[in-house]
Amino acid sequence: MNQQKNRVELLHKNYIHSLKIERWRVRFYQAVIFIVFFSSWELSSQKQWIDPLIFSSPSKIWHLFLNKIQDGSLLTHTGVTMTETIVGFILGTLLGTILAAVLWWSPLLQKILDPYLVILNAMPKVALGPILIVALSPGYPSIIAMGAIISIIITTIVVYTSFKEVDPNYVKVLRTFGASRFQCFKEAILPASFPTIISTLKVNVGLSWVGVIVGEFLVSSRGLGYMIIYGFQVFNFTLVFLSLLVIAVIATIMYQLVELLEKKLIKE
């Protein structure tokens, strides 16, 4: 009996050990890819295998990074773009969800608006950029609007579909208690759709970055999008790469934060 127990414990230990080894192996190869990529970039740039004027090099980017940190300009630009993106994607998700709720509330309105939603969804939203700039004046409002508008319609469609797919028996349970339509929405439809709303939040983080960067290309005098367009105009590609790397890092962090929120909100 005791012997058998020891054996099971041993096997369990081995299993945990094998899991650990696998995790380390994954981490190791991830690091290898990272190091190989940046060192070969650096090397080929220094040996002039690639044009250093166009492709720059990690060391140059790093020096520029330190410079821009010291004079504070990088932080300002990053702060501006981040604010615009966060406001944009929260607005986009919120308005999209509200619109989905309105459509759920009134099936007639849903039928009437259906073709318009399809058209708006098919349309490339960045093409609206110039109109937004003229309508809302160049600056924060039009850039935030770009970040939001790019995700509103797709959020509406996805969230509305999930509202409709909630098991009707949950609503039946509520109706037997004499619940109003609003109570049905609040107690069953909305909470049952939280997982979908969170996953659109994840998609919208990415979409809003597109909207905001394009918006900054068009109008801004600040922000990471502006840094890219400015670097391009003065042929300073080190600046362009720096902005790209900063965007990559921050977009990843924001995505991870949304995932953290997902774990917190969804208990199941």
Next chain:
Amino acid sequence: MSFLTVQDIHHTYFTKDTAATALSNISLKVEEGEFVSILGPSGCGKTTLLSIISSLLKPTTGTVLLENKPISTAKNDIGYMLQQDYLFPWKTIEENILLGLKLSKQLNEKTKSAALGLLKQIGLTGVERQLPKQLSGGMRQRVALVRTLATEPKLLMLDEPFSALDYQTKLKLEDLVSNILTEFGKTAILVTHDIGEAIAMSDRVFLLSPSPGRIYKTFTIPEELRKISPFKARNHEAYPSIFQTIWKELESLESAEE
């Protein structure tokens, strides 16, 4: 006058291509404290009838009166139990059982402690803070029963509430539900396709014929079976002969169908 009167119910479902009559000429009366079953082959409109009686669905023609007044969910006349528990997975057990009280704005210290007491009475202690997924199927269906009874409905609708459970749990729950309903003197209507369950639990059994659903026959269960618990009724000597009678009627319905 009867406790519940269902009068001349007709119901037709309309689609673009068809008008399917689900129920035709249904009239029945149920007395207070009675337990009746509606038995029939699948697709004979059992659930439609239950939805109409509980006023979730408006019949094409006909009326349903509870104590001589039109029935309505708004007044908490009705408790409805479904095939599965349909506990809200994001709410704790306590939030789930208090849901009906909360929606009808009856939630106060007294009703709350009554509902929690009912949970204890039904054999579930220390689960208030747990989520539904932490409980077994039988426990969840018991929680659903507490949720249904918490608003003190006058009439209880049971829409195949045991069909999703394993056989042993089902037998235990039949006894439990039967006990609780007798204790509180509740009137109940059970929809089922299980002949044995209908016999063991009810005072009367309505046999529905399919397409369109109408009451084909009514069976009154003998006194000696009514008095005892469903589990004992299944083993009583009077049980097999009633089972055979109803079985034959169901068979004849099916052969008439073909």
